[in-house]
Amino acid sequence: MRVLVTGGAGYIGSAVTRGLAAAGHEVVVLDNLITGHRAAVPVGVPFALVDTRNTSEMCRTMQTYRIEAVVHLAAISQVGTSVREPRLYFDNNVRGALSLLDAMLDAGVGKIVFSSTAAVYGDPDQCPIVESAATRPKSPYGDTKLFIEAVLARYGEAYGLAHTSLRYFNAAGALADAGEDHRPETHLIPLVLQAVLGTAPPITVFGEDYPTHDGTCVRDYVHVADLARAHVLALDALSTGGRVYNLGCGGGFTVREVLASAGRVTGRTVPVVFGARRDGDAAELIASSTLIGQDLGWKPAHPALDDIVASAWEWAQTHPNGYPD
Numbered sequence: 553m554r555v556l557v558t559g560g561a562g563y564i565g566s567a568v569t570r571g572l573a574a575a576g577h578e579v580v581v582l583d584n585l586i587t588g589h590r591a592a593v594p595v596g597v598p599f600a601l602v603d604t605r606n607t608s609e610m611c612r613t614m615q616t617y618r619i620e621a622v623v624h625l626a627a628i629s630q631v632g633t634s635v636r637e638p639r640l641y642f643d644n645n646v647r648g649a650l651s652l653l654d655a656m657l658d659a660g661v662g663k664i665v666f667s668s669t670a671a672v673y674g675d676p677d678q679c680p681i682v683e684s685a686a687t688r689p690k691s692p693y694g695d696t697k698l699f700i701e702a703v704l705a706r707y708g709e710a711y712g713l714a715h716t717s718l719r720y721f722n723a724a725g726a727l728a729d730a731g732e733d734h735r736p737e738t739h740l741i742p743l744v745l746q747a748v749l750g751t752a753p754p755i756t757v758f759g760e761d762y763p764t765h766d767g768t769c770v771r772d773y774v775h776v777a778d779l780a781r782a783h784v785l786a787l788d789a790l791s792t793g794g795r796v797y798n799l800g801c802g803g804g805f806t807v808r809e810v811l812a813s814a815g816r817v818t819g820r821t822v823p824v825v826f827g828a829r830r831d832g833d834a835a836e837l838i839a840s841s842t843l844i845g846q847d848l849g850w851k852p853a854h855p856a857l858d859d860i861v862a863s864a865w866e867w868a869q870t871h872p873n874g875y876p877d
């Protein structure tokens with residue numbers, strides 16, 4: 553299939569681009585490069601420098617490349633920032649997605665895989681979280697993703713749009729040639745490894761008074777290569793019925809456990825300080841990924857935390873300054 557990957561120059565998007573290309577799809581990457589990196593797009597993959605809010609340019613790009621399906625990852629994605637700057641999030645993530653959907657309808661593109669998030673659940677009543685659990689986002693970021701899921705459901709009914717939303721838990725790890733390079737970096741694992749390398753200050757643990765077994769937040773870390781494979785499977789199975797799948801490994805690790813893993817993997821001391829809670833953080837987010845396993849046969853190939861951290865450590869050491877651009 554000819555597939556447009558929006559946000560394909562970003563961390564997850566660049567892994568998805570590689571996964572789709574390896575599965576035989578013809579991939580075109582579209583990105584505004586505000587947070588993405590041109591160098592993250594593999595050589596030979598056509599690249600369009602377009603903002604998703606520019607509907608006519610989006611439509612033109614789809615027509616030029618005779619796109620048949622879209623994987624939409626272009627978004628801004630920091631829970632904490634979204635609480636302080638909600639307008640940025642509604643503009644980028646909601647206006648951007650509505651514009652993309654307009655362009656798809658105008659260009660006659662009827663298939664989309666949408667990048668959603670565990671943040672739609674807020675503080676869940678129960679872990680592991682199943683897809684039918686209540687959705688009560690605690691942050692504007694979660695609001696934006698949940699709203700677009702609802703839009704997709706309506707567009708499926710009204711316009712026959714085939715759609716699947718993938719609710720990522722904590723994307724982590726790296727491929728040999730594609731890893732995490734956010735500027736500024738806010739995610740736990742890369743920051744921990746930068747602290748180990750001495751290129752970032754000691755890691756601040758955000759809160760040690762959560763109702764978890766060691767007081768720090770629990771997250772379900774899923775290797776970015778496993779996320780990428782889920783997109784390939786979701787694309788192949790798209791239907792107008794619309795589906796929503798969680799993507800996690802089904803196990804949770806506290807921040808302290810991540811620090812311990814980083815210590816084991818690097819063989820070095822992790823410099824740590826303890827700080828206040830971060831706005832918008834849920835205490836515990838663990839996925840049930842049973843549904844996507846049953847429907848699409850997805851199963852994480854790299855569920856072990858140390859393997860995930862080791863791949864991120866490899867990337868951190870080989871790319872201490874991230875991408876060259």
Ligand code: UDP
Nearest residue numbers: 631738739740743756757758769807830833
């Ligand atoms: N975290 C932390 N210090 C940091 C960054 C993150 O303690 O400098 C914690 C954060 O509170 C959360 C977990 O690590 O419990 C994962 O955060 P991250 O930002 O990587 O992903 P998120 O869960 O927000 O998607």
